[in-house]
Amino acid sequence: MYGYHGHVLEVDLSDGSIQSQPLNTQVAKDYLGGRGLATRLFFDTVDPSCEPLSPKNVLVIATSPLIGSRAPTGCRGHMVFKSPLTGMIGSSNCGGTWANMFKSTGYDALVLKGKSSEPVMIDIGPEKAEIVPANHLWGLDVHETTERLTSEAAPGRSPRILCIGPAGENLVRIAAVVNDKNRTYGRSGPGAVFGSKNLKAIRVFGNKKIQIKDEEHYRSGLDQASYLLKAAPATKRILRELGTSGLVELINLIDMLPHKNFQDTAHTDENTDRVSGETLSKTFLERPGGCYGCPIACQRHTRVKDKKGEGPEYETDVMMGPNCDIYDLEAITHANYLCNELGLDTISFGGTLACAMELFERGFISQEETEGMELRFGNAGILEEMVKRVAYRKGFGDKLAEGSLRLARFYQHPEFSMTVKGLEIPAYDPRASFTQALGYMTSPTGACHLRGGYAVSLAFFGGTREIPRFSLLQSPIAIRNLQNLGILQDSLGVCRFTGFAFSADPWARIASGITGLDFSTSRMEEVANRIATLERIFNLKAGLKIEDDTLPNRFSKESIRVREKEITIPKDAIQKMRSEYYNVRGWDTQGKPSKSLLRALHLDGGEV
Amino acid sequence: MKGRKNSRSEDEANDSVRMKIRIKFFAFFRELFQGKERDIELKKGTTVGGLLTLLCHSEEQRKEIFDDNALKSTVVVMRNGTHVHSLKGLKTDMNDGDTIALFPLIGGG
Ligand code: SF4
Numbered sequence: 001m002y003g004y005h006g007h008v009l010e011v012d013l014s015d016g017s018i019q020s021q022p023l024n025t026q027v028a029k030d031y032l033g034g035r036g037l038a039t040r041l042f043f044d045t046v047d048p049s050c051e052p053l054s055p056k057n058v059l060v061i062a063t064s065p066l067i068g069s070r071a072p073t074g075c076r077g078h079m080v081f082k083s084p085l086t087g088m089i090g091s092s093n094c095g096g097t098w099a100n101m102f103k104s105t106g107y108d109a110l111v112l113k114g115k116s117s118e119p120v121m122i123d124i125g126p127e128k129a130e131i132v133p134a135n136h137l138w139g140l141d142v143h144e145t146t147e148r149l150t151s152e153a154a155p156g157r158s159p160r161i162l163c164i165g166p167a168g169e170n171l172v173r174i175a176a177v178v179n180d181k182n183r184t185y186g187r188s189g190p191g192a193v194f195g196s197k198n199l200k201a202i203r204v205f206g207n208k209k210i211q212i213k214d215e216e217h218y219r220s221g222l223d224q225a226s227y228l229l230k231a232a233p234a235t236k237r238i239l240r241e242l243g244t245s246g247l248v249e250l251i252n253l254i255d256m257l258p259h260k261n262f263q264d265t266a267h268t269d270e271n272t273d274r275v276s277g278e279t280l281s282k283t284f285l286e287r288p289g290g291c292y293g294c295p296i297a298c299q300r301h302t303r304v305k306d307k308k309g310e311g312p313e314y315e316t317d318v319m320m321g322p323n324c325d326i327y328d329l330e331a332i333t334h335a336n337y338l339c340n341e342l343g344l345d346t347i348s349f350g351g352t353l354a355c356a357m358e359l360f361e362r363g364f365i366s367q368e369e370t371e372g373m374e375l376r377f378g379n380a381g382i383l384e385e386m387v388k389r390v391a392y393r394k395g396f397g398d399k400l401a402e403g404s405l406r407l408a409r410f411y412q413h414p415e416f417s418m419t420v421k422g423l424e425i426p427a428y429d430p431r432a433s434f435t436q437a438l439g440y441m442t443s444p445t446g447a448c449h450l451r452g453g454y455a456v457s458l459a460f461f462g463g464t465r466e467i468p469r470f471s472l473l474q475s476p477i478a479i480r481n482l483q484n485l486g487i488l489q490d491s492l493g494v495c496r497f498t499g500f501a502f503s504a505d506p507w508a509r510i511a512s513g514i515t516g517l518d519f520s521t522s523r524m525e526e527v528a529n530r531i532a533t534l535e536r537i538f539n540l541k542a543g544l545k546i547e548d549d550t551l552p553n554r555f556s557k558e559s560i561r562v563r564e565k566e567i568t569i570p571k572d573a574i575q576k577m578r579s580e581y582y583n584v585r586g587w588d589t590q591g592k593p594s595k596s597l598l599r600a601l602h603l604d605g606g607e608v
Numbered sequence: 609m610k611g612r613k614n615s616r617s618e619d620e621a622n623d624s625v626r627m628k629i630r631i632k633f634f635a636f637f638r639e640l641f642q643g644k645e646r647d648i649e650l651k652k653g654t655t656v657g658g659l660l661t662l663l664c665h666s667e668e669q670r671k672e673i674f675d676d677n678a679l680k681s682t683v684v685v686m687r688n689g690t691h692v693h694s695l696k697g698l699k700t701d702m703n704d705g706d707t708i709a710l711f712p713l714i715g716g717g
Contacts, residue, residue: 497715
């Protein structure tokens with residue numbers, strides 16, 4: 001096979017067996033790679049009704065045919081599993097260097113099953129893959145684990161490490177899996193799934209290269225991509241200069257920047273300036289950096305006093321900052337460093353903390369329960385301590401470790417959890433864009449801007465034309481298209497941010513050139529629809545109901561001011577957009593894929 | 609935004625034909641226009657296009673904002689949080705107290 005190695009590594013941690021399985025060519029054609037391939041392999045292996053933290057859960061990591069090529073940003077791995085936070089499909093994508101090195105071990109994907117009785121790691125080299133005891137690593141943070149495993153590698157080898165920190169070990173439901181010390185598979189709680197399997201780390205080192213079928217076609221795609229990346233300001237210079245936090249001011253300007261657990265979107269100009277990308281670049285930024293093969297280089301390598309680290313990104317900055325009424329960039333950056341070290345998803349952490357702050361201020365959580373801690377909005381002093389308490393499930397942190405929905409339910413006020421399907425809403429207020437709202441509602445993983453359709457930044461800033469923000473009619477089609485583009489990027493193993501320069505065209509040439517398979521834009525559209533439908537089938541089998549495709553009541557009941565008008569998303573608007581979205585997807589009124597759609601997508605037998 | 613109080617009658621007369629606009633610059637436009645924001649008094653009836661022409665003193669500035677006489681496709685101009693593309697583009701009018709935000713097409717998240 002061209003572009004692929006043609007092998008899938010299957011590891012059963014219960015019985016310690018390791019097998020190489022052939023990659024089915026038809027599966028590659030139908031699902032491309034990354035998110036698509038991982039979803040298919042996951043679906044074929046897992047029981048959808050399994051308990052996410054039990055040995056029955058399966059976690060798949062897949063690469064794409066572009067990994068190992070010179071495709072810009074073609075470095076990203078994708079994880080699929082059943083989420084311990086949502087009980088639905090968990091799906092998380094990440095850059096860095098690990099996925100590229102994993103692919104060069106000669107495998108396209110890794111399927112992890114079962115549970116080890118002792119802490120272990122998996123060591124994958126060019127000659128063999130083995131399960132190795134990791135008792136000595138248990139308890140170490142992400143940075144320590146990475147350094148230890150790197151230094152213990154055979155001489156002359158520079159392996160890459162993917163691992164969890166204490167949060168994952170402690171089955172914190174918002175725990176991340178991290179590579180390169182600071183690049184995280186954050187959303188949906190994959191760290192807890194690693195922890196539940198007693199799996200601490202996966203070390204990879206390889207030297208196998210992929211074969212390219214049609215060099216000329218591939219190169220024409222590369223040239224087109226690199227020309228367009230240099231032509232668009234975002235990919236040419238802005239992401240490098242400002243990082244993703246460059247969005248803070250603009251999202252504030254369009255009244256979309258969440259405040260105090262999404263109670264409103266009102267901030268003073270002085271406050272947003274304190275946490276803006278412009279300010280970060282002038283203060284803590286040491287240098288920008290890039291994931292493997294990335295010319296955009298949005299990473300923030302920062303230093304605060306004597307401590308160095310990465311971040312904050314836009315989401316982290318806002319969720320741990322303004323959404324908690326905190327505008328202290330130093331405190332946010334420190335807490336970000338700690339989340340990376342202990343292995344926590346910064347978005348869900350920020351969302352859960354904001355929820356706890358609101359419950360505290362409303363008197364539902366007492367100071368006695370927080371062991372004297374003032375859990376008030378604006379209290380930047382507690383950020384770091386709360387990260388530690390959550391990661392170690394210490395005292396009151398144990399409740400936050402369950403995520404905001406379980407926390408709010410515990411106090412019998414689930415209405416203060418700003419989640420969809422149990423996943424914390426990221427840093428764009430849905431009331432300020434109905435398109436984004438619909439994306440949160442229909443994302444297979446719960447409220448995620450990356451799986452749900454990147455409405456705000458792609459359509460609003462990345463395009464020259466603004467998607468009507470409050471159109472009930474256009475939002476369903478717009479979000480379907482954005483979701484499909486996201487599915488393709490995740491399945492091609494490339495970064496969302498290339499979308500600021502171009503959508504599918506150069507990728508079609510690159511993917512077809514590499515593999516010699518037909519990945520024209522129209523074929524890729526079909527692939528995206530197939531993946532979206534398979535994710536839906538899994539969720540329905542796992543118990544998803546139509547009522548789960550919705551938003552927290554706050555957004556229908558409490559208004560925010562957008563362009564001098566008071567805006568809510570009325571319940572009937574939610575229903576209207578939802579049914580039109582189902583219609584656009586070819587799903588029935590209950591959100592179930594129709595028989596004819598299943599047939600057209602070669603998903604026969606997928607009826608639920 | 610509070611209006612200024614003037615005792616002199618000619619200023620008052622002036623106020624009826626002038627308007628105060630706040631301009632905010634983001635990303636590398638801060639270096640290009642040397643500042644974060646600026647308050648500027650203009651004749652009533654000045655359009656967004658007129659304002660941008662007034663702002664661009666150097667060839668470098670003009671090159672970043674205009675493509676011939678049209679707004680460059682990589683520039684976003686907002687009047688009170690609304691993209692001027694959804695209004696009347698460069699012909700969009702302004703009222704006393706309006707805020708105009710100027711930034712290059714940006715990304716992230
Ligand atoms: S744009 Fe940023 S996140 Fe994306 S691949 Fe490049 S450095 Fe990584």
